[in-house]
Amino acid sequence: xAPPPHRRPGFSRKAQYSLFATYVIAIAGTVVAxxxxxxxxxxxAGFAALRAAGAEVTAPVARFFNxxxxxxxxxxxxxxxxxxxxxxxxxxxxxxxxxxxxxxxARALRVENARLRGLLKLQEETAEQVVVARLIxxxxxxxxxxxxxxxxxxxxxxxAQPVRGPSGLIGRVIESGPTxxxxxxxxxxxxxxxxxxxxxxxxxFSTGLGNGLxxxxxxxxxxxxxKVGDIIVTSGNGGLYQPNIPFARVIRKTNDGALARxxxxxxxxxxxxxxxxxxxxxxTAQQSIAPDGAVQEVVE
Amino acid sequence: xxSPVTAIRxxxxxxxxxxxxxxxxxSTLKMLAIPIASIMFGSMVTTLPVFTAQPLLPPFGLLMFxxxxxxxxxxxxxxxxxxxxxxxDIFSGQxxxxxxxxxxxxxxxxxxxxxxxxxxxxxxxWLIASLLIAAALLGGLWIASLxxxxxxxxxxxPQIMLSILLYPLxxxxxxxxxxxxxxx
Numbered sequence: 001x002a003p004p005p006h007r008r009p010g011f012s013r014k015a016q017y018s019l020f021a022t023y024v025i026a027i028a029g030t031v032v033a034x035x036x037x038x039x040x041x042x043x044x045a046g047f048a049a050l051r052a053a054g055a056e057v058t059a060p061v062a063r064f065f066n067x068x069x070x071x072x073x074x075x076x077x078x079x080x081x082x083x084x085x086x087x088x089x090x091x092x093x094x095x096x097x098x099x100x101x102x103x104x105x106a107r108a109l110r111v112e113n114a115r116l117r118g119l120l121k122l123q124e125e126t127a128e129q130v131v132v133a134r135l136i137x138x139x140x141x142x143x144x145x146x147x148x149x150x151x152x153x154x155x156x157x158x159x160a161q162p163v164r165g166p167s168g169l170i171g172r173v174i175e176s177g178p179t180x181x182x183x184x185x186x187x188x189x190x191x192x193x194x195x196x197x198x199x200x201x202x203x204x205f206s207t208g209l210g211n212g213l214x215x216x217x218x219x220x221x222x223x224x225x226x227k228v229g230d231i232i233v234t235s236g237n238g239g240l241y242q243p244n245i246p247f248a249r250v251i252r253k254t255n256d257g258a259l260a261r262x263x264x265x266x267x268x269x270x271x272x273x274x275x276x277x278x279x280x281x282x283x284t285a286q287q288s289i290a291p292d293g294a295v296q297e298v299v300e
Numbered sequence: 301x302x303s304p305v306t307a308i309r310x311x312x313x314x315x316x317x318x319x320x321x322x323x324x325x326x327s328t329l330k331m332l333a334i335p336i337a338s339i340m341f342g343s344m345v346t347t348l349p350v351f352t353a354q355p356l357l358p359p360f361g362l363l364m365f366x367x368x369x370x371x372x373x374x375x376x377x378x379x380x381x382x383x384x385x386x387x388x389d390i391f392s393g394q395x396x397x398x399x400x401x402x403x404x405x406x407x408x409x410x411x412x413x414x415x416x417x418x419x420x421x422x423x424x425x426w427l428i429a430s431l432l433i434a435a436a437l438l439g440g441l442w443i444a445s446l447x448x449x450x451x452x453x454x455x456x457x458p459q460i461m462l463s464i465l466l467y468p469l470x471x472x473x474x475x476x477x478x479x480x481x482x483x484x
Contacts, residue, residue: 022378026408029382033400036386040396041447047389047396054390058347066349139393140350140357141459143441143450146393147351187353189449210451212353267351 045175052177055148059180062136063150130274131155135170135183135266143210145188147171147266149181149274157181160240160287162275168246168263169193169234170272183272186247186262187212194237195247197230206232206247206260214248217257226250226258239279324484334481335375338474339364343388354455355437358463360470361388362436363429365403367467367474369410370425381407398443402436422471430464437463 009015040047081088133151151157153176163170163183171185184191187208195206195216202225204218216232218225230250236243248260343361350357365384369376381404388399413428420428437456444450 026377026379026381026404029379030401030404030408033382033385033397033404035397037395037397037401037443041443044395044447050396051390055347058344058391062347062349069349135349135351137347137349138351139346140352141346141355141359142393143355143444143455144393144448148347189451207449208451209455210354211455265351 048175048177051182052152052175052180055180055182056177059136059148059150062148066134066136066150128276130157130161130276132271132273133157135269135272136180138185138266144190145185145208145210146174147183147185149173149183149272150179151274152177152179152181154179155274157274161277162241162245163272164245164275165264165266165269165272167265167269168248169241170264170266170269172240173274181274185266186214193241193247194235195232196235197226198233198244199230201235203235203237204232204257209259212261213251214260214262215254215257216248216250216260221256224253224255224257226253228253230258230260232260236278240277242275242278326482326484331481334477335368335372338477339368339384340387342470343384343391346391346393355459356462358459358466359388359392359433359437361392362399362403362406362433363463363467363470364474366406366410366429366432367471369407370429371471371474372478373414376407378407378411379404381405392440394440394444395447398440399436402439402443405439406432406436422468425471426464426467429467433463433467434460 009019131151133149133155135147136150138147139145147170149157149163157173157176159173159176161173163172169186171183171188171191173181174184175182185208186193186206187210189208189210191208193206193214194203196203202218204216206214206216208214216226228250231246232248232250234241234243234245234247246263248262250258250260252259339361342364345360346357361384365376365381382400385400385403386397388403389396392399409432410428417424437460438453441450441453441456
């Protein structure tokens, strides 16, 4: 459709000036937006209140649709469970018998572990959970991988608390509103997680790629020591994530590291557990010297 | 005399039956609210529980905005990219101000194109929208990379393709909304 002929508004001075004014406002608005952008790049948490307000307003809708999604998926699972009940029962019985001996061994190991820790006088710092919640939405249209959590500071969720699901690490809290919080997923390019290989404790770092995968880089330089199928767990370095949270499985070896797929899928995790920061006191001391936002991460 | 009943119809808006059928004016509130609300709802689509491994959900707010702009030139003022963009920033996860800047630049670009190519058909509008969508998404990635570590632009390709292919559908929705908006 052709634009209306507002470009030449005739001889009316008033019309000419008001047309000119819209262009002035448009360009001034663009400049203001650019300035806001500069402010938000300099201070990423600066507009957190605005985003939290937006998330609060839309949270009821998100919660509703999330429960609908969940229920519909459960119906499918329950129906299919009826059809292979007998074969599944047999398989599970076999599995229980096999894992019983493993369980007893693990119990003995735990007792021995506690005894050895007692001998060494190691103080065990367990990362207790703050709250169990659900992920209700995510930034599916942006390159940043951020999910919204269904609880916020009303349940004690704070910034820089790790979030995990039953199958593995999901991310960490970056902003906390009254009843919602925003979680930076491990697949975000900014999320750096200290990890290790589960089999031998080889230390490494994980960075998100933004496409559902993470890149694992070992601390030692040299040829990549990883093999396809290696299980990566968190190492507990840095004092934020508790050690031995299942993290990812290596799917491809690269020259200097490996590509891995996180074990926890935010779309399918039944719940998300917000944990207290592992070694929170040490981390507080470290934060008072070099806070997270003040130190620039090196962009590769 | 009463007209015979030929079909069973629900009496929509019974109050209007006694008004004049000539020279009706469309409601000013509806004329203003429908474009504004549709763009805002497009921006708020990200609050639905959609979890994707990579950016895949098309930026429906931007699609709606471009569709209204290209379908009804002169309806949205030239400066409207800034407020709509800033509203989109609240929900998109981008640094605040990124869509405010990019949508406003898109609006000014369409304004320049309007002064050059006046009579256009749908395919040309689609081409313009495609270029603007790709530019806005890549620009958003570039802005995000200024603020944080960001992934490589390759991850945006599926989203750009999906957004370009969904644009005609959004134009259809806009056209339906437009006929509802102007109905008397």
